[in-house]
Amino acid sequence: MSTAAAPAYLKKVYTTEVNKGKAVFAIFPGLCKGCGLCKEKCPEGALSWSEKLGVYGTPTVTPDPELCKACGICERVCPDCAIAIIRVDKEK
Amino acid sequence: MVEILPKMPKSWNPESKPHKFCPGCGHGLVLKALGQAIDELGIQDRVVFGCDIGCSLLSWDFFNVDTVQTHHGRTTPVMVGIKRANPNLVVVAYMGDGGGYAIGSQHLVNAATRNEKITCILVNNTNYAMTGGQMAPTTMPGQKTETTPYGRDVEETGYPMLGPEMVAAITREGAYAARGSVAKFAQLKKYIKKALENQMAGRGFSFVEALSTCPTNWRTNAAQTWQFIEETMTKYFPLGEFKVPEGKED
Numbered sequence: 001m002s003t004a005a006a007p008a009y010l011k012k013v014y015t016t017e018v019n020k021g022k023a024v025f026a027i028f029p030g031l032c033k034g035c036g037l038c039k040e041k042c043p044e045g046a047l048s049w050s051e052k053l054g055v056y057g058t059p060t061v062t063p064d065p066e067l068c069k070a071c072g073i074c075e076r077v078c079p080d081c082a083i084a085i086i087r088v089d090k091e092k
Numbered sequence: 093m094v095e096i097l098p099k100m101p102k103s104w105n106p107e108s109k110p111h112k113f114c115p116g117c118g119h120g121l122v123l124k125a126l127g128q129a130i131d132e133l134g135i136q137d138r139v140v141f142g143c144d145i146g147c148s149l150l151s152w153d154f155f156n157v158d159t160v161q162t163h164h165g166r167t168t169p170v171m172v173g174i175k176r177a178n179p180n181l182v183v184v185a186y187m188g189d190g191g192g193y194a195i196g197s198q199h200l201v202n203a204a205t206r207n208e209k210i211t212c213i214l215v216n217n218t219n220y221a222m223t224g225g226q227m228a229p230t231t232m233p234g235q236k237t238e239t240t241p242y243g244r245d246v247e248e249t250g251y252p253m254l255g256p257e258m259v260a261a262i263t264r265e266g267a268y269a270a271r272g273s274v275a276k277f278a279q280l281k282k283y284i285k286k287a288l289e290n291q292m293a294g295r296g297f298s299f300v301e302a303l304s305t306c307p308t309n310w311r312t313n314a315a316q317t318w319q320f321i322e323e324t325m326t327k328y329f330p331l332g333e334f335k336v337p338e339g340k341e342d
Contacts, residue, residue: 007106013096026096031109035116035307036314055110076277079120080110081100 014052016063023070024086025063031082034058038074038083047074054082101127103136105156112150116317118304119147121274122215123154125281125302126184129288130157135182140174142167144187144196147222148215151186165196172208182211182292189216193229193253204259204297207267211291211298213284214255216329217306225309229253232328237309252328259299260335266296269335273303275322276331283333295337303329 009030016025032054039047039061046067049059060082061074075083100106104127113119130136139157143149145164152161162170171183192200192214203210219237220226226239230252234243256269263269268290272280280302287298303325307317 007109009110010097015096024096028098031098033110033115037116037305037317040314040318056115058115075099077121079113079117079124081098081104081120081124082110084096084099086096 018068019070026084031080032060103130108153114308116307118274122302129285144191146188148188164191168199185212189230207296215304217304256334268298270333271301
Protein backbone atom coordinates (compact mmCIF):
# COMPACT_ATOMS: atom_id res chain seq x y z
CA MET A 1 0.00 0.00 0.00
CA SER A 2 2.71 2.47 0.96
CA THR A 3 4.61 1.95 -2.30
CA ALA A 4 1.59 2.83 -4.48
CA ALA A 5 1.59 6.21 -6.21
CA ALA A 6 -0.34 8.98 -4.49
CA PRO A 7 -3.95 9.27 -5.68
CA ALA A 8 -4.43 11.73 -8.55
CA TYR A 9 -6.80 13.96 -6.58
CA LEU A 10 -3.98 15.02 -4.26
CA LYS A 11 -2.12 16.73 -7.10
CA LYS A 12 -4.26 19.83 -7.21
CA VAL A 13 -5.82 21.87 -4.41
CA TYR A 14 -7.15 25.43 -4.50
CA THR A 15 -6.98 27.36 -1.26
CA THR A 16 -8.64 30.61 -0.20
CA GLU A 17 -7.96 32.48 3.01
CA VAL A 18 -11.29 33.15 4.73
CA ASN A 19 -12.69 34.60 7.95
CA LYS A 20 -10.04 37.35 8.21
CA GLY A 21 -7.18 34.93 7.79
CA LYS A 22 -8.29 32.69 10.66
CA ALA A 23 -9.03 29.76 8.37
CA VAL A 24 -8.23 28.33 4.95
CA PHE A 25 -10.88 26.96 2.60
CA ALA A 26 -9.37 24.18 0.49
CA ILE A 27 -11.11 22.42 -2.40
CA PHE A 28 -9.83 19.36 -4.24
CA PRO A 29 -11.04 19.54 -7.87
CA GLY A 30 -10.05 15.89 -8.28
CA LEU A 31 -12.79 14.96 -5.79
CA CYS A 32 -15.46 17.60 -6.45
CA LYS A 33 -18.29 16.35 -8.70
CA GLY A 34 -20.11 19.68 -8.77
CA CYS A 35 -23.31 18.49 -7.08
CA GLY A 36 -23.85 21.86 -5.38
CA LEU A 37 -25.12 20.45 -2.05
CA CYS A 38 -22.57 22.57 -0.14
CA LYS A 39 -23.60 25.73 -2.00
CA GLU A 40 -27.23 25.32 -0.89
CA LYS A 41 -26.37 24.44 2.72
CA CYS A 42 -24.06 27.43 3.30
CA PRO A 43 -25.80 29.60 5.94
CA GLU A 44 -23.95 32.72 4.77
CA GLY A 45 -24.51 32.21 1.04
CA ALA A 46 -20.75 32.50 0.65
CA LEU A 47 -20.22 29.81 -1.97
CA SER A 48 -20.51 30.41 -5.71
CA TRP A 49 -19.60 28.45 -8.83
CA SER A 50 -15.95 28.66 -9.76
CA GLU A 51 -14.13 28.86 -13.11
CA LYS A 52 -12.12 25.81 -12.06
CA LEU A 53 -13.56 22.48 -13.17
CA GLY A 54 -13.95 19.34 -11.09
CA VAL A 55 -13.38 15.66 -11.83
CA TYR A 56 -16.45 15.36 -14.10
CA GLY A 57 -15.80 18.64 -15.94
CA THR A 58 -18.44 20.43 -13.85
CA PRO A 59 -17.74 23.66 -11.97
CA THR A 60 -16.34 23.48 -8.46
CA VAL A 61 -17.20 26.06 -5.79
CA THR A 62 -15.28 29.00 -4.43
CA PRO A 63 -15.96 30.93 -1.21
CA ASP A 64 -16.40 34.67 -0.79
CA PRO A 65 -13.65 35.50 1.76
CA GLU A 66 -15.74 38.36 3.15
CA LEU A 67 -18.81 36.20 3.86
CA CYS A 68 -17.31 32.82 4.80
CA LYS A 69 -17.18 32.27 8.57
CA ALA A 70 -15.40 28.90 8.28
CA CYS A 71 -18.26 27.14 10.11
CA GLY A 72 -17.46 23.88 8.29
CA ILE A 73 -21.01 22.96 7.22
CA CYS A 74 -19.88 22.62 3.57
CA GLU A 75 -17.11 20.27 4.65
CA ARG A 76 -19.62 18.17 6.59
CA VAL A 77 -22.25 17.88 3.82
CA CYS A 78 -19.79 17.13 1.01
CA PRO A 79 -20.37 13.45 0.09
CA ASP A 80 -16.93 13.32 -1.54
CA CYS A 81 -14.82 15.02 1.17
CA ALA A 82 -13.69 17.51 -1.50
CA ILE A 83 -13.76 20.48 0.89
CA ALA A 84 -11.42 20.91 3.85
CA ILE A 85 -11.64 23.83 6.25
CA ILE A 86 -8.34 24.27 8.05
CA ARG A 87 -8.36 26.61 11.03
CA VAL A 88 -5.11 28.53 11.27
CA ASP A 89 -3.62 28.56 14.77
CA LYS A 90 -2.70 31.94 16.12
CA GLU A 91 1.06 32.52 16.27
CA LYS A 92 2.23 32.16 19.83
CA MET B 93 2.87 25.48 4.91
CA VAL B 94 1.81 21.97 5.81
CA GLU B 95 0.45 19.72 3.11
CA ILE B 96 -3.34 19.97 2.85
CA LEU B 97 -5.12 16.61 2.75
CA PRO B 98 -8.83 15.84 2.31
CA LYS B 99 -10.52 15.20 5.66
CA MET B 100 -11.58 11.64 4.88
CA PRO B 101 -12.29 9.14 7.66
CA LYS B 102 -9.20 7.00 8.32
CA SER B 103 -11.11 3.82 7.57
CA TRP B 104 -11.84 4.96 3.98
CA ASN B 105 -9.68 3.55 1.21
CA PRO B 106 -8.06 6.70 -0.24
CA GLU B 107 -7.06 4.96 -3.46
CA SER B 108 -10.65 4.34 -4.60
CA LYS B 109 -11.61 8.02 -4.38
CA PRO B 110 -13.34 9.90 -5.93
CA HIS B 111 -15.92 7.19 -5.28
CA LYS B 112 -18.24 5.79 -7.93
CA PHE B 113 -21.51 7.33 -6.75
CA CYS B 114 -23.29 10.05 -8.73
CA PRO B 115 -22.78 13.74 -7.91
CA GLY B 116 -24.92 14.59 -4.89
CA CYS B 117 -25.58 10.96 -3.93
CA GLY B 118 -26.33 10.42 -0.25
CA HIS B 119 -24.38 7.15 -0.11
CA GLY B 120 -21.17 9.16 0.29
CA LEU B 121 -22.60 10.86 3.36
CA VAL B 122 -23.92 7.65 4.94
CA LEU B 123 -20.54 5.99 4.38
CA LYS B 124 -18.79 9.07 5.75
CA ALA B 125 -20.90 8.80 8.92
CA LEU B 126 -20.12 5.08 9.12
CA GLY B 127 -16.40 5.73 8.53
CA GLN B 128 -16.26 8.37 11.25
CA ALA B 129 -18.13 6.08 13.65
CA ILE B 130 -15.66 3.23 12.92
CA ASP B 131 -12.75 5.64 13.49
CA GLU B 132 -14.15 6.91 16.78
CA LEU B 133 -14.78 3.39 18.09
CA GLY B 134 -11.33 2.25 16.86
CA ILE B 135 -12.65 -1.00 15.37
CA GLN B 136 -11.31 -0.78 11.81
CA ASP B 137 -9.26 -3.98 12.19
CA ARG B 138 -12.26 -6.12 13.13
CA VAL B 139 -15.04 -4.71 10.95
CA VAL B 140 -16.46 -6.83 8.13
CA PHE B 141 -18.48 -4.80 5.65
CA GLY B 142 -21.09 -6.50 3.47
CA CYS B 143 -22.67 -4.67 0.56
CA ASP B 144 -25.70 -5.56 -1.47
CA ILE B 145 -26.92 -5.39 -5.06
CA GLY B 146 -27.98 -1.95 -6.24
CA CYS B 147 -26.20 1.35 -5.94
CA SER B 148 -24.90 0.22 -2.54
CA LEU B 149 -22.62 -2.33 -4.22
CA LEU B 150 -20.50 0.53 -5.55
CA SER B 151 -19.10 0.69 -2.01
CA TRP B 152 -17.25 -2.63 -2.49
CA ASP B 153 -13.83 -0.92 -2.41
CA PHE B 154 -14.88 2.01 -0.27
CA PHE B 155 -13.31 1.03 3.06
CA ASN B 156 -9.97 -0.39 4.11
CA VAL B 157 -11.82 -3.25 5.81
CA ASP B 158 -12.73 -6.79 4.76
CA THR B 159 -15.64 -6.53 2.35
CA VAL B 160 -18.11 -9.07 0.97
CA GLN B 161 -20.59 -8.39 -1.81
CA THR B 162 -23.70 -10.57 -2.00
CA HIS B 163 -27.05 -10.80 -3.75
CA HIS B 164 -30.17 -8.75 -3.03
CA GLY B 165 -30.73 -8.57 0.71
CA ARG B 166 -28.56 -11.68 1.25
CA THR B 167 -25.93 -9.52 2.84
CA THR B 168 -27.91 -9.88 6.10
CA PRO B 169 -27.64 -13.72 6.37
CA VAL B 170 -24.03 -13.64 5.12
CA MET B 171 -23.16 -11.20 7.89
CA VAL B 172 -25.09 -13.33 10.40
CA GLY B 173 -22.94 -16.31 9.36
CA ILE B 174 -19.71 -14.34 9.72
CA LYS B 175 -20.78 -13.07 13.13
CA ARG B 176 -21.67 -16.59 14.31
CA ALA B 177 -18.35 -17.97 13.07
CA ASN B 178 -16.33 -15.26 14.79
CA PRO B 179 -18.30 -13.29 17.39
CA ASN B 180 -15.32 -10.98 17.96
CA LEU B 181 -15.90 -9.31 14.59
CA VAL B 182 -18.13 -6.28 14.09
CA VAL B 183 -20.26 -6.89 11.02
CA VAL B 184 -22.09 -4.25 9.01
CA ALA B 185 -24.74 -5.25 6.46
CA TYR B 186 -25.13 -2.32 4.08
CA MET B 187 -28.04 -2.33 1.65
CA GLY B 188 -30.48 -0.21 -0.26
CA ASP B 189 -34.25 -0.12 0.07
CA GLY B 190 -34.78 -2.35 -2.96
CA GLY B 191 -32.49 -5.08 -1.64
CA GLY B 192 -33.55 -4.80 1.98
CA TYR B 193 -37.30 -4.20 1.72
CA ALA B 194 -38.35 -5.81 -1.56
CA ILE B 195 -36.21 -8.60 -2.96
CA GLY B 196 -34.45 -9.61 0.24
CA SER B 197 -36.98 -8.58 2.87
CA GLN B 198 -37.36 -12.14 4.17
CA HIS B 199 -33.75 -12.07 5.38
CA LEU B 200 -34.22 -8.78 7.20
CA VAL B 201 -37.44 -10.01 8.83
CA ASN B 202 -35.96 -13.34 9.92
CA ALA B 203 -32.69 -11.87 11.19
CA ALA B 204 -34.66 -9.29 13.18
CA THR B 205 -37.03 -11.93 14.59
CA ARG B 206 -34.07 -14.09 15.68
CA ASN B 207 -32.46 -10.97 17.19
CA GLU B 208 -29.14 -11.67 15.50
CA LYS B 209 -26.25 -9.61 16.89
CA ILE B 210 -25.49 -7.71 13.69
CA THR B 211 -25.77 -4.12 12.45
CA CYS B 212 -27.88 -3.35 9.39
CA ILE B 213 -27.66 -0.01 7.63
CA LEU B 214 -30.36 0.47 5.01
CA VAL B 215 -30.22 3.45 2.66
CA ASN B 216 -33.65 4.71 1.56
CA ASN B 217 -33.78 6.92 -1.53
CA THR B 218 -37.41 6.08 -2.49
CA ASN B 219 -36.57 4.36 -5.81
CA TYR B 220 -34.48 1.70 -7.54
CA ALA B 221 -31.71 4.06 -8.52
CA MET B 222 -29.24 1.75 -10.23
CA THR B 223 -31.76 0.43 -12.78
CA GLY B 224 -33.06 3.90 -13.67
CA GLY B 225 -35.41 5.05 -10.94
CA GLN B 226 -38.35 2.61 -10.93
CA MET B 227 -40.91 2.46 -8.13
CA ALA B 228 -39.55 0.82 -4.97
CA PRO B 229 -41.34 -0.29 -1.77
CA THR B 230 -40.40 3.09 -0.29
CA THR B 231 -41.76 5.30 -3.09
CA MET B 232 -44.11 7.79 -1.46
CA PRO B 233 -47.81 8.16 -2.44
CA GLY B 234 -48.08 10.43 -5.47
CA GLN B 235 -44.35 10.37 -6.18
CA LYS B 236 -43.41 10.20 -9.85
CA THR B 237 -40.91 7.56 -10.90
CA GLU B 238 -40.14 5.80 -14.18
CA THR B 239 -42.83 3.17 -13.61
CA THR B 240 -45.34 5.51 -11.92
CA PRO B 241 -45.39 8.46 -14.35
CA TYR B 242 -48.67 9.79 -12.88
CA GLY B 243 -47.51 9.37 -9.29
CA ARG B 244 -47.75 6.27 -7.06
CA ASP B 245 -51.38 5.18 -6.77
CA VAL B 246 -51.85 3.63 -3.33
CA GLU B 247 -55.08 1.89 -4.45
CA GLU B 248 -53.11 -0.10 -6.95
CA THR B 249 -49.62 -0.41 -5.50
CA GLY B 250 -50.11 -0.01 -1.76
CA TYR B 251 -48.33 2.14 0.75
CA PRO B 252 -44.60 2.56 1.28
CA MET B 253 -42.79 0.38 3.77
CA LEU B 254 -41.72 1.75 7.14
CA GLY B 255 -38.68 -0.34 8.02
CA PRO B 256 -37.50 0.76 11.49
CA GLU B 257 -41.11 0.70 12.75
CA MET B 258 -41.44 -2.88 11.51
CA VAL B 259 -38.10 -3.94 13.01
CA ALA B 260 -39.04 -2.32 16.32
CA ALA B 261 -42.31 -4.26 16.32
CA ILE B 262 -40.87 -7.71 15.60
CA THR B 263 -37.63 -7.67 17.62
CA ARG B 264 -37.15 -8.58 21.28
CA GLU B 265 -35.49 -6.66 24.08
CA GLY B 266 -31.93 -5.57 23.27
CA ALA B 267 -32.63 -4.54 19.69
CA TYR B 268 -32.01 -1.09 18.31
CA ALA B 269 -33.99 0.56 15.49
CA ALA B 270 -33.65 4.14 14.29
CA ARG B 271 -34.12 6.31 11.24
CA GLY B 272 -31.66 9.08 10.38
CA SER B 273 -31.23 11.36 7.42
CA VAL B 274 -28.19 12.56 5.52
CA ALA B 275 -29.60 16.07 5.93
CA LYS B 276 -28.97 15.66 9.69
CA PHE B 277 -25.47 14.28 9.56
CA ALA B 278 -24.57 14.47 13.26
CA GLN B 279 -27.79 12.67 14.25
CA LEU B 280 -27.24 9.96 11.63
CA LYS B 281 -23.68 9.43 12.85
CA LYS B 282 -24.90 9.13 16.44
CA TYR B 283 -27.46 6.48 15.43
CA ILE B 284 -24.89 4.49 13.45
CA LYS B 285 -22.46 4.66 16.35
CA LYS B 286 -25.12 3.47 18.79
CA ALA B 287 -26.02 0.64 16.43
CA LEU B 288 -22.38 -0.48 16.28
CA GLU B 289 -22.01 -0.21 20.07
CA ASN B 290 -25.21 -2.23 20.52
CA GLN B 291 -23.74 -5.01 18.41
CA MET B 292 -20.38 -4.87 20.22
CA ALA B 293 -22.18 -5.15 23.56
CA GLY B 294 -23.94 -8.25 22.19
CA ARG B 295 -27.40 -6.94 23.00
CA GLY B 296 -29.20 -7.67 19.75
CA PHE B 297 -30.23 -6.70 16.25
CA SER B 298 -29.27 -3.12 15.36
CA PHE B 299 -31.01 -1.46 12.45
CA VAL B 300 -30.55 2.06 11.08
CA GLU B 301 -32.42 3.36 8.07
CA ALA B 302 -30.79 6.40 6.47
CA LEU B 303 -32.87 8.69 4.28
CA SER B 304 -30.69 9.52 1.31
CA THR B 305 -30.64 11.74 -1.76
CA CYS B 306 -30.85 10.67 -5.40
CA PRO B 307 -30.67 13.81 -7.58
CA THR B 308 -30.09 11.72 -10.72
CA ASN B 309 -33.42 9.89 -10.55
CA TRP B 310 -35.42 12.53 -8.69
CA ARG B 311 -34.32 14.92 -11.46
CA THR B 312 -33.70 17.66 -8.91
CA ASN B 313 -31.04 20.33 -8.58
CA ALA B 314 -29.21 20.85 -5.30
CA ALA B 315 -31.84 23.15 -3.75
CA GLN B 316 -34.75 20.84 -4.72
CA THR B 317 -32.78 17.82 -3.48
CA TRP B 318 -32.45 19.29 0.03
CA GLN B 319 -36.07 20.39 -0.02
CA PHE B 320 -37.25 16.89 -1.04
CA ILE B 321 -35.30 15.06 1.66
CA GLU B 322 -35.92 17.59 4.43
CA GLU B 323 -39.58 18.38 3.84
CA THR B 324 -41.26 15.79 1.61
CA MET B 325 -39.52 12.66 2.83
CA THR B 326 -39.52 13.37 6.57
CA LYS B 327 -43.31 13.91 6.39
CA TYR B 328 -43.75 10.25 5.52
CA PHE B 329 -40.60 8.84 7.15
CA PRO B 330 -40.28 10.42 10.62
CA LEU B 331 -36.75 10.60 12.02
CA GLY B 332 -35.87 9.24 15.42
CA GLU B 333 -35.20 6.12 17.48
CA PHE B 334 -37.96 3.52 17.52
CA LYS B 335 -36.43 0.92 19.79
CA VAL B 336 -33.61 1.41 22.26
CA PRO B 337 -32.28 -1.26 24.67
CA GLU B 338 -33.41 -0.62 28.21
CA GLY B 339 -31.26 1.84 30.10
CA LYS B 340 -29.63 3.10 26.91
CA GLU B 341 -32.08 5.91 26.13
CA ASP B 342 -30.75 9.42 25.72
